[in-house]
Amino acid sequence: MSTDAAVLVRRPSGPALTAREIADVLVPAADPRTAPWHHRVGADGSRFRFRLSAAPGDLSGPVVDGTSSGGERDYDCFVHASIYRTGEGTDDSLGALRAFCRSLVAELHAVWPEAESAWEVDEAYSYRGAPPGPMEGVVALRLASEALPAESEFSLVEAANRAASGTGLVFTEDDPGRHVVPAGEADNAVSWTLSSRAEQLPFAAAARSTAIAPLDARRLGEFTERLLAELARHTSGADLACWVNGRLHRYEVALPPLPD
Structure with missing residues (x-):
């Protein structure tokens, strides 16, 4: 079990993101004394460090669609993150590391909504x-959780519709097993993770939009962020998969509950 994480990010079109641009978002007042590592405190009080690299050997990562070689392609920047001290009362170092990586990625997508990112924690x-x-x-949408509340206490459809308020999306129940991994997405590490985890922890709840609404990267990102916050209040260790028109848009592994 590793307490390190690999985060990869790329801009699909236009000039590649540089490590300097990403540092300006993640470490706006970078202290030269911390180079090449930067230090952050997570929401639960855990302490992390990370470094940025644009070296060619660091940039290979999983591809979900498009042209690839061996299921991988080059990203623009690599972020190596590690946890070196958990917060008081925190005994889940992997959960803390995932939450930290998710927060870093959320900061980057807030600036570049069109970005693509992949991050690996514990394989x-x-x-x-x-x-x-x-x-x-x-x-x-597909949801799997080791601690999914009883049906009377929680509804993925209701959670999705609350998160989708103002977007024009309307969700209804769907078959959890009907849409797992499209054939065109089989040869990449992200979908391999999705498939292998679904074998161990099958999707237990599903929702599908019935209203066709205009979507863009920012609105999709805002919707999924609200949905993740909603899920964190009701589930523990949940996986959430989201497809748009059959193409994987977002996959989150082992969502941690909200900190107290």
Whole structure:
């Protein structure tokens, strides 16, 4: 079990993101004395360090669609993150590391909504992509959790509709086993993670949008962030997969509960 994480990010079109641009977001007042490592405190009080690299040997990562070689392609920047002290009362170092990586990625996507990112903790990839531009699409959600509340206490459909308020999306129940990994997404590490985890912890709840609404990267990102916050209040260790028009848009592994 590793307490290190690999985070990869790329801009699908236009000039590649540079390590300097990313540092300006993640470490806006970088102290030269911390180079090449930067230090942060997570939401639970855990302490982390990370470094940025744009060296060619660090940039290979999983591809979910598009041209690839061996299921991988080059990203623009690599972030190596590690935890060196858990917060008081925190005994889940992997959960803390995942939450930290998710927060870093959220900061980057807030600035570049169209970015694509993949991050690996304990040999399991999470992923976040974006459609190439404004589009209309069907959103499919799948949720697996070791601690999913009783049906009377929690509804993925209700949670999704609360998160989708103002977007034009409307969700109804769907078959959890109907949409797992499209055939075109089989040869990459993200979908391998999704498939292998689904074998151990099958999707137990599903929702599908019935209203076709205009979607873009920012609105999708805001919707999924609200949904993740909603899920964190009701579930523990949940996996959430989100497809748009059959293309994997976001996959989150082992969501931690909200800190007290």
